[in-house]
Structures are given as C-alpha cells and as structure tokens.
Amino acid sequence: MAFERILxxxxxxxxSTSLSVYKSDxxxxxxxxxxxxxAEQVVELVKEANVRGRGGAGFPAGLKWSFLPAERDxxxxxxxxxxxxxxxxxxxxxxxxxxxxxxxxxxxxxxxTRTTVAYIYxxxxxxxxxxxxxxxxxxxxxxxxxGKNILGSGYDLDCYIHRGAGAYICGEETGLIESLExxxxxxxxxxxxxxxxxxxxxxxxxxxxxxxxxLPHIITRGVEWWQSLGPEGSFGPKMYCVSxxxxxxxxxxxxxxxxxxxxxxxxxxxxxxxxxKKVKAVLPGGxxxxxxxGDLFPKAPDGTVDPAQDYDELDARLDFDDxxxxxxxxxxTAAAVVVAEDTDIRDxxxxxxxxxxxxxxxxxxxxxxxxxxxxxxxxxxxxxAGRIADLDxxxxxxxxxxxMPGESICGLSDGAAxxxxxxxxxxxxxxxxxxxxxxxxxxxxxxxxxxxxxYGLPIAQGRAEVMxxxxxxxxxxxxxxxxA
Amino acid sequence: MAWRTIDRTKxxxxxxxxxxxxxVREKIQAFFPRYPTKQxxxxxxxxxxxxALGYISLxxxxxxxxxxxxxxxxxxxxxxxxxxxxxxxxxxxTIMLCRSLSCELMGGKNVRDALVEKLGIKEHETxxxxxxxxxxxxxLAACEHxxxxxINEKLHKCVRVEDLNRILSDPDNDKLEMPRSDLFxxxxxxxx
Ligand SMILES: Cc1cc2nc3c(=O)[nH]c(=O)nc-3n(C[C@H](O)[C@H](O)[C@H](O)COP(=O)(O)O)c2cc1C
Ligand code: SF4
Ligand code: FES
Numbered sequence: 001m002a003f004e005r006i007l008x009x010x011x012x013x014x015x016s017t018s019l020s021v022y023k024s025d026x027x028x029x030x031x032x033x034x035x036x037x038x039a040e041q042v043v044e045l046v047k048e049a050n051v052r053g054r055g056g057a058g059f060p061a062g063l064k065w066s067f068l069p070a071e072r073d074x075x076x077x078x079x080x081x082x083x084x085x086x087x088x089x090x091x092x093x094x095x096x097x098x099x100x101x102x103x104x105x106x107x108x109x110x111x112x113t114r115t116t117v118a119y120i121y122x123x124x125x126x127x128x129x130x131x132x133x134x135x136x137x138x139x140x141x142x143x144x145x146x147g148k149n150i151l152g153s154g155y156d157l158d159c160y161i162h163r164g165a166g167a168y169i170c171g172e173e174t175g176l177i178e179s180l181e182x183x184x185x186x187x188x189x190x191x192x193x194x195x196x197x198x199x200x201x202x203x204x205x206x207x208x209x210x211x212x213x214x215l216p217h218i219i220t221r222g223v224e225w226w227q228s229l230g231p232e233g234s235f236g237p238k239m240y241c242v243s244x245x246x247x248x249x250x251x252x253x254x255x256x257x258x259x260x261x262x263x264x265x266x267x268x269x270x271x272x273x274x275x276x277k278k279v280k281a282v283l284p285g286g287x288x289x290x291x292x293x294g295d296l297f298p299k300a301p302d303g304t305v306d307p308a309q310d311y312d313e314l315d316a317r318l319d320f321d322d323x324x325x326x327x328x329x330x331x332x333t334a335a336a337v338v339v340a341e342d343t344d345i346r347d348x349x350x351x352x353x354x355x356x357x358x359x360x361x362x363x364x365x366x367x368x369x370x371x372x373x374x375x376x377x378x379x380x381x382x383x384x385a386g387r388i389a390d391l392d393x394x395x396x397x398x399x400x401x402x403x404m405p406g407e408s409i410c411g412l413s414d415g416a417a418x419x420x421x422x423x424x425x426x427x428x429x430x431x432x433x434x435x436x437x438x439x440x441x442x443x444x445x446x447x448x449x450x451x452x453x454x455y456g457l458p459i460a461q462g463r464a465e466v467m468x469x470x471x472x473x474x475x476x477x478x479x480x481x482x483x484a
Numbered sequence: 485m486a487w488r489t490i491d492r493t494k495x496x497x498x499x500x501x502x503x504x505x506x507x508v509r510e511k512i513q514a515f516f517p518r519y520p521t522k523q524x525x526x527x528x529x530x531x532x533x534x535x536a537l538g539y540i541s542l543x544x545x546x547x548x549x550x551x552x553x554x555x556x557x558x559x560x561x562x563x564x565x566x567x568x569x570x571x572x573x574x575x576x577x578t579i580m581l582c583r584s585l586s587c588e589l590m591g592g593k594n595v596r597d598a599l600v601e602k603l604g605i606k607e608h609e610t611x612x613x614x615x616x617x618x619x620x621x622x623x624l625a626a627c628e629h630x631x632x633x634x635i636n637e638k639l640h641k642c643v644r645v646e647d648l649n650r651i652l653s654d655p656d657n658d659k660l661e662m663p664r665s666d667l668f669x670x671x672x673x674x675x676x
Contacts, residue, residue: 086584086623087630117518124531124568125580125624127637127660127668134665160518163668165527165566166621182526182552184565200520243586243627250628283585337586337627351585355622361565 003268006217006237007210008253010098017132019139022100028145030216031107035153042112046215049223050235055080055171055208056286056332057411058234058320065113067195068203076204077110077118078180078194079212082164082171084123085286086355088335090239091209093251095122095129098213099136103159105212107145108219110157113205117158121176124165133161168359172410173206174198175361186361187410210239230256234319234331240269241335247271257322260284260292261314263336273340281339281427284318285332287352288415290422292316292326295341327426329418345427346382346434352423353378356416366401367413373397374420385446386435394424490542490560501541501573504548508536512551522552526562530569531668539570567621575610575617577658579603581633584623591644592631596620598645602652616652 009025010016022028034042047062068075079102083091095102106118122130137159140146148156162180169175170185177199179185198204214236218226227235234256242263243249248271252263260282264270273279279294292313316326318334339348357375362368374397377390398421401407402414424431439445504512511532515525529552533544540563549556563569581587581596600606603616610617626632629641636658640651651657 083625084623087586087627088623089625089627092625123625124566125621125634127634128639128662130668131660131662131664134667135663138665158518161667163528163531165530166568167566168622179527180524181521182523182562183558184562200524241627243630244589249586249630287585335627337589339585339589343589347588348585351583351588355584358622 003237003254005253007094007101007213007239008097008251010101011093013097016097017099017136019100019136019143022098026220027100028104028107028216030219031104031111031145032151034108034111034215034219035151035155039112039114042108042219045223046112046218049218049226050233051211051214051218051226052234052236052320053208054210054214054238054333055206056085056288056330058331061109061207061211064195064207065109065205067193068113068205069196072114072203074200074202075113075115076199076202077106077113077115078173078176078199078204078206079106079118079120080171080173080176080206080208081120081122081126082168082176083126083209084168084171084359085288085333085335087243087283087337088241088286088333089243090241090251090333090335092126092129094209094213094239095126095133099133100140101213101216102133102209103136103140103145105215106159107150107157108215109205109207109212110159111153111155115157115205117160119180119199120159120161121170121180122161122163123170124163126163130161130163137161167361168355169361169410169412172412175410176206177204184361186363187412189409231317231319231322233321238318238334240318241333242270242338243336244338245274245277245340246338247274257317257319259314260316260318260336263318264314264338270338273338278341279312279314279338280341280343281345281348281423282314282336283339283352283419284316284334284336285323285328285330286335287355287419288411289323289330289332290326290328290418291426292328293426294339327422329414344382344434345423345430346378346386349420349423350375350378350382352419353416356412356420360412360416361410364408364413366407367416370397370401370413371416374416378420380443380446381431381435383446384434384438385442386431386438387443388432388435391424391428391431395421398424495542500543500546501539502537503541503543503546504533504551505536508532509547509551512548523554523558526552526554526559527566528668530559530563530566534569535668538574539572567619570608570617573610575615577615577635578617578619579633579635580624581618581620582622582624582626582631583620584627586623586627587631590630590642594645595631595633595643595648598648602648 015021043062043065051061052058081091110118146159164170167185170179172187174188175185180199194204229236237253238256239251239253241251252269265272281294282292296312313326316323320331353375356371360367360371380386398417402417403411512529515528529548545559546556549559603611605611605618607619631643632641637660638658
C-alpha cells in the first residue's frame with residue numbers, strides 16, 4: 001500500500017520546524033488560497049469535505065463552525081492541544097515536527113470563522129513543544145502569516161499559547177474554556193454550547209490540533225482527494241498511535257479505517273509484538289473508548305470455543321463507525337495500547353480505573369464517587385481480595401454514570417464507564433479465575449486491614465461495610481489505609 | 485481535587501513564604517494584553533511564579549490575587565486544582581514519572597520502585613539535601629518512549645532501571661538544549 005504521508009510528511013525532514021522548510025513544499029499556499037475565498041465559502045468547503053473532528057467526538061468541523069451566530073464582533077478559536085488521553089501522542093508529534101502546519105490550519109479556521117484571537121491550549125507538560133510552537137509563532141508573525149492584515153487580505157489574527165498545568169479534564173472543550181479564563185477546569189453545563197457562548201462569554205470554536213492541520217491540505221488538494229481516503233463517513237488521513245510491547249511503538253499516518261491487526265502487526269505500523277508474544281487486549285482509541293479482545297473470545301457462557309462464531313476482535317477497523325460494532329464508544333483518538341498475553345488483566349483494570357478516579361474534576365456526584373469507588377474495587381481485586389459480586393457492582397456502577405444515562409456534565413464519566421465495563425465484561429472469566437484462586441477469607445481479611453473499624457462486622461451485609469470510608473488513593477499505600 | 489482552608493489569623497510570616505519580585509510582576513503584566521480579562525492571566529502567572537520561587541507560596545497567592553484583582557481564595561482554588569503546581573517548596577530537580585498504562589506495561593513500576601529506593605523519598609517529598617523531588621503523573625503523551633519521565637523540563641525516554649544511576653548523576657539531566665522562548669524560561673532560574 002503506497003500511502004502518501006500528508007500530516008506527517010516532514011517527520012524525517014531535518015529542521016522541519018522552520019518556516020523555510022515548511023514553505024519549500026507548498027506551505028501556506030492553502031492559507032493564501034483560503035484568504036482569497038469568502039469566509040462562507042471556506043466553511044462550505046470544509047462542510048462538503050465532511051471533516052470530522054479528530055479530538056475524540058468526531059463532530060464535523062464545518063457544521064460546528066456554522067453554529068456560530070451570524071451577528072458577532074468577537075470570535076475566539078481555542079486549539080485543543082491538551083492531549084492527555086492515555087496513550088495518545090499524535091498531536092505532540094505534529095506540533096514537534098510541523099508547527100507551521102498547525103498555524104496554517106489555525107489561520108484557515110480563523111479566517112473561516114472570523115476569529116480575532118486564537119488560543120492554543122497546550123498541556124503544561126509539553127515544554128519542548130511549547131518552545132517549538134512559540135518559535136514558529138514568532139516566525140509566522142514576522143513573515144506576516146499572523147498579526148494585522150495577513151497576506152494583504154485585511155484579515156487580522158492574533159495567536160497565543162496558553163499553557164495548562166496538568167489536568168486531563170481541561171481537554172474537554174468547556175473545561176478548556178474555563179481553564180483559559182483562569183479558573184478550575186470545570187466543564188460547563190451545555191447548552192449554551194461554546195459556539196454561542198464560550199470563552200469570555202463570546203462565541204468560541206474549539207478544535208483539535210490534528211483537525212486543524214488537515215485544513216491546508218483540503219484547500220490545496222480539494223474535497224475529492226480528501227474523500228478518496230478512508231471509508232464513507234470517515235474520510236481523510238489519520239495519525240495513529242501504537243504503544244505498549246510492540247516492536248515499533250510510535251505514531252503512524254494512514255488512511256482512516258485501517259484494522260487494529262494491521263496497526264499492531266503490519267511492517268509499516270507497529271511491526272508485530274515483542275518477543276512474538278500474543279495480544280491479550282487492545283485499548284484502540286485511548287482509554288475512554290473501551291477494550292478489544294486480542295485472543296479468541298468465546299461467546300458461549302461455559303467458555304467453549306466455537307470456531308464458527310468466535311473470533312478475536314482485532315479486525316475492528318479504526319474509523320468513526322466500525323469500532324462501535326465491537327462495543328466501543330467510538331474512535332476516540334485512534335491511539336492503541338497493546339496488552340500482551342502475560343499481563344495480568346487486573347493490573348490493567350486498576351491502572352485504567354485509577355486514571356479516571358484521579359482525573360475526575362469532582363463536580364458530578366456519580367463521576368466523582370463512582371470513579372473512586374471503582375478504583376477501590378479494582379485495587380482490591382488486584383490485591384487478591386476481590387469478590388465475584390465486585391464484578392457485578394463494577395458493571396452496575398458503570399451503567400449509572402455518564403452523559404448517556406443523563407447524569408453528568410461532561411463525557412469523562414462515559415469515558416470512565418466504557419473501558420471498565422468492557423474490561424470486566426470481556427475478561428470476566430479471567431477475573432473469576434483469579435478470584436476463585438484466592439484464599440476464602442481474603443476479602444474479609446482485606447477489610448480488616450484497610451478499615452479496622454469494620455473489624456468483626458459480617459461482610460456480606462451490604463456494600464457499605466466493604467467500602468472503607470474516607471480513603472483515597474495514596475500512591476505508596478497498597479492497600480488503602482484509612483485517613484483521618 | 486483538593487480543598488484547603490486556612491485560618492489567616494494564625495499564619496506566621498515563615499509560613500506565608502516569599503512574595504513576588506518586581507521582575508516577576510512585570511513578567512506577569514506582560515500577559516495582560518493577551519486576554520480580555522485579567523483573571524485569564526492567572527495560570528500563566530502561576531507558571532511564572534513557580535519558575536521563580538520553585539513553588540506557589542501563600543504570600544505569592546495573595547500578591548498575585550492583588551495583581552489580577554481577584555480574591556486570594558480564587559487563586560488557591562486554581563492552585564489546588566492543577567497537579568503541576570506545588571504548594572510547598574520543591575527540590576532543585578523534580579522528577580515526574582509517568583504511571584499510565586503504556587509505561588506500566590513497559591516496566592514503569594520497576595523504575596518507580598528503584599527511584600523511590602534510590603532517593604529515599606515518597607511521592608511529593610523532597611530529599612534532605614534539597615536536590616530531588618518526586619512525583620508521578622498520568623500519561624505524559626510520550627508513550628512510544630515508554631517508560632518515560634520528566635526531570636524538570638527534559639524528557640527521559642525508554643528509562644530502564646539500569647540507566648537510573650547514569651541519568652541521576654548527569655548534571656545536565658534537566659536541561660533542554662534548544663532555542664527557547666523567554667515567556668516561560670525556567671525552572672532554570674529557579675532557586676537562585
Ligand atoms: C474528558 C474529555 C477529555 C478530552 N480531552 C481532549 C484532548 O485532550 N484533546 C482533544 O483534542 N480533545 C479532547 N476532548 C474532546 C473535546 O471535548 C472536543 O470534542 C474536541 O476538542 C473538539 O475538537 P474536534 O472537533 O476538532 O475534534 C476531550 C473530551 C472529553 C469529554
Ligand atoms: S462528568 Fe466528571 S469530569 Fe465531567 S464535569 Fe462531571 S465530575 Fe467533572
Ligand atoms: S503512558 Fe507513559 S507517556 Fe503515555
């Protein structure tokens with residue numbers, strides 16, 4: 001498959017962050033062309049191409065822009081470079097190697113939406129990337145691609161980097177806006193959507209880095225080129241990330257809709273598993289989207305394998321729709337982490353559960369309490385003191401949190417529910433095996449250890465007794481100890 | 485999430501810590517034109533303060549609140565939300581180790597255990613000689629280099645337990661050699 005790299009075309013080019021290298025093969029031509037069109041025409045073009053957002057939700061960018069009210073003086077563009085979803089790093093690679101491609105995309109999107117100021121919200125841990133981007137912005141100002149009267153079109157655009165400070169939730173668009181305003185990154189209740197009332201109460205567009213980086217190429221190469229890549233409904237090139245015990249972890253570009261198997265095994269992507277191990281599980285879209293089984297998945301309740309209907313799930317294609325057939329929430333960030341056969345699934349569960357327990361912003365009860373409750377259960381299961389009932393409770397908790405049951409402000413709790421539910425459901429047999437191999441009183445013993453107050457209480461009376469009160473994660477305490 | 489309350493009548497001057505120098509104030513004020521409100525400059529300001537002082541002291545919170553026309557509690561509200569801001573002094577170099585899944589699968593736990601043993605400190609603590617502080621973070625978005633850790637601003641990739649002695653003893657292990665913007669220029673200037 002000869003695929004022409006577009007978004008990553010400069011990855012191996014020396015000095016690719018400089019303006020001269022970027023301009024040497026057509027850089028800023030898309031912007032120049034867009035600035036000669038009418039703003040509405042650019043919006044129409046992006047709408048026609050059906051550019052779906054790369055940030056996770058897959059919302060069409062052109063449509064989002066058209067929600068902006070017609071009468072407005074000030075519009076803000078927030079570039080979502082928060083990239084905190086484990087294990088995603090494609091935006092980092094893009095900004096590291098081709099900052100001007102992002103700036104050109106910002107210019108095009110800014111022009112189309114009549115943006116006055118663009119803020120790049122970059123996560124605080126990106127320090128090298130900050131300096132690269134800032135240098136590129138300085139260069140762009142000097143060359144007249146930012147600032148006043150850009151390329152003689154009469155259009156003005158300012159662009160600033162706003163550094164975050166280590167909070168996953170600031171990737172959520174309204175959390176990002178709150179954080180930009182100098183507050184806690186607490187997502188807002190929607191509506192009003194940011195397009196109507198966003199940053200500083202003004203109409204605001206939030207777009208992902210990769211979404212914006214696609215724009216110059218759509219303008220120069222046209223809608224037909226864009227739609228020639230990928231399956232219906234999920235057009236375009238995509239940057240995939242693969243990490244974990246594969247031979248070549250990294251970020252790779254391909255058309256939308258490659259299969260998970262290709263991403264792991266194909267030579268141009270992950271290059272196979274390390275030491276020839278088998279795949280146990282894959283989280284193919286970042287944590288939030290759920291898990292796929294990498295080994296044969298017996299559908300029969302007794303675990304017998306029927307070759308006619310049992311299959312592993314690695315044939316899932318990474319586009320916006322196909323992954324849903326496998327019980328995933330969506331494409332997410334198309335960043336796969338591969339879990340090898342010799343990894344204990346209990347560790348994976350505990351790691352995923354911890355992430356959401358730590359990163360929940362705490363506004364909605366079911367998300368704050370549910371995620372830390374699930375983490376405690378996951379810790380207990382990992383510590384060899386689980387109960388079969390915990391598996392049911394885990395699933396029950398996941399079914400009662402999130403925007404889909406209508407209980408939360410933002411999508412983090414759906415993102416917490418999905419991986420935990422799919423891990424527990426798809427690997428239930430393995431969990432049950434571990435639990436039945438425990439000592440019979442392990443669960444009771446655990447409770448006596450972590451919550452002396454519960455000592456002597458019968459544990460089967462209800463859930464309240466087995467949940468140590470007032471405990472929270474402290475990294476070096478395993479198991480949890482009671483805090484005053 | 486963390487909430488803190490403070491009885492202001494009982495805080496001693498030592499506990500208040502250092503305040504903002506004129507240079508830091510000037511640097512923060514340079515951010516004002518970027519935003520329609522002064523409050524929006526708060527997170528950049530906190531980065532600048534942490535670069536200068538090493539952490540965000542109570543006095544600094546009061547000073548920056550005055551500068552940005554906020555209530556001090558609004559500043560503490562923000563400081564306590566973001567995991568990168570420290571409310572107590574740090575060592576010269578802060579190790580931020582990734583604890584997320586890719587890094588864990590590639591041996592991050594062993595690195596953590598080895599680090600904790602070598603430094604003899606727990607998370608969010610500082611060694612007695614004031615050299616090292618240690619914390620773990622969720623994914624640093626460098627998973628292809630798992631397991632990885634940041635020392636101040638430099639990312640160390642594919643860290644193995646055997647490498648730790650070499651990395652820790654290298655005097656330049658926290659320096660980023662690249663053209664840099666002076667908007668946020670530390671923690672080079674920290675702890676002078
Ligand atoms: C909890 C949560 C975290 C998110 N984190 C990110 C992120 O780190 N980067 C990102 O681009 N989008 C993230 N998103 C998605 C954004 O809310 C938003 O959909 C996206 O930035 C829109 O850009 P797009 O239309 O270009 O995809 C997150 C969403 C949620 C609910
Ligand atoms: S769902 Fe969770 S992260 Fe989102 S606003 Fe509610 S508490 Fe915060
Ligand atoms: S999992 Fe460690 S950097 Fe992403």
